[in-house]
Amino acid sequence: MPFPPTAVVLLGASMSTQDSDIVIRIENVSKHYQMGDTLVKALDDVSVQIQRGELLSIMGPSGSGKSTLMAILGCLDGPTNGSYWLDGDYVHLLKDDRLADIRGRKIGFVFQQFNLLPRTSALDNAMLPLYYNGVSGKQRRDRAMQALELVGLSDRWHHRPNELSGGQQQRVAIARSLVNNPAILLADEPTGALDSRTGKEIMELFKRLHDERGITVCIVTHDSGVARQTNRIVHIRDGKIDKDERL
Ligand SMILES: Nc1ncnc2c1ncn2[C@@H]1O[C@H](COP(=O)(O)OP(=O)(O)OP(=O)(O)O)[C@@H](O)[C@H]1O
Ligand SMILES: [Mg+2]
Known part of the structure; x- marks a missing residue:
């Protein structure tokens, strides 16, 4: 089903031009x-900016508010208070359907449990986000194939998830997250379900996508070994930013 035209989702103030390198504010x-x-304060007066082309992590102990922050950054949920600009658009007052539209175009998600459709090939899984964006069948296939090439899985395009290893399934999920050319890729514990060697390979892939393609990546983790492989760690504790560390 087609989404409303872009102009409809632009509500309120846009950021000024000098802020155009800021993906998230x-x-x-x-x-x-x-x-x-x-009253549970899952997030308590948090302010943060993410520049285009950053590779950063949000790190904190269990219950610190990481997934809550991720849900807000990913437009899956709205804040109780505060302001949110995503890629220049003031988004926090948008209604659910508009948020869903923005989410589909601007955000690529990667989850701990991959969230692939089980009886569906790697190629069809990678194509999924394009069904909602009015892209033709041939273009869908071409772009999904390119995304699978980018993650080193083009030779497995016809495999179903149960015919792939955990690391390969996460690569398909990463291909799916990239196929829309999103403004930012948000990954919640992307190595959490993998053994340490495979987890390292997935982190190498994120680094390569960042270094070679300039993709903006934000990884949520409780694992300092994962966080240290990024260029910036935003430490979160009791719903507040504790420290913003450049590596
Ligand atoms: N829907 C909800 N209703 C009530 N409290 C919630 C809800 N969602 C989260 N919380 C609370 O907000 C706090 C932050 O939760 P959140 O899931 O963001 O933590 P987290 O850092 O992702 O933890 P973990 O590492 O265990 O995934 C916790 O105290 C949690 O109990
Ligand atoms: Mg969580």
Whole structure:
């Protein structure tokens, strides 16, 4: 089904031109949950900017707010308070359908459990995001094949997930995340379900995509070994940014 034209989703202020290298900018973002008498501050007044072409990680212990932050950055959920600009658009006041449209065009997601369709080939899995963007059948195939080449899996295009190793499945998921040419790739614990050697290979792939293709990558992890392979670590604790470390 076609999405509304781009102009419809541009709401409110756009960022000024000197901010065009900023992919993500959140200011004073909070996310609160009322649980009976207790107010849980999953995120508490968080401000962060991500430049185009960065390879960074968001690191913190369990319950620190990483997935909550990731859900907001990925337009899967809205904040309780604060402002959010994504690739120049002021997004935090958008309704669900508009958010879904922006998400589909601007964000590539990679998850711990790969989230591939089981009875579907690597090629068809990689093509999936293009069904919602009005791309023709031939173009879908070509672009998905290119994405599989980029992750080194073009010779496995016809394999189903259960005919691939964990690392190969995660490569298909990465190909799927890239096929729309998103402004940023968000990965939540992308090596969490893999053994350490395969996890290293996946981190090498992210680094290569960043170094050779200039792709902006944000990796959420509790693992300092993973975080140290990126160029910047945003440390989060109790819903607040503890330290913003350039490596
Ligand atoms: N839907 C919700 N309702 C109530 N509280 C929530 C909800 N989602 C998250 N929280 C709370 O917000 C805090 C942050 O949770 P979050 O899932 O973001 O942590 P995390 O850093 O991703 O942890 P982990 O490393 O275990 O995945 C936790 O205290 C959690 O219990
Ligand atoms: Mg989490």
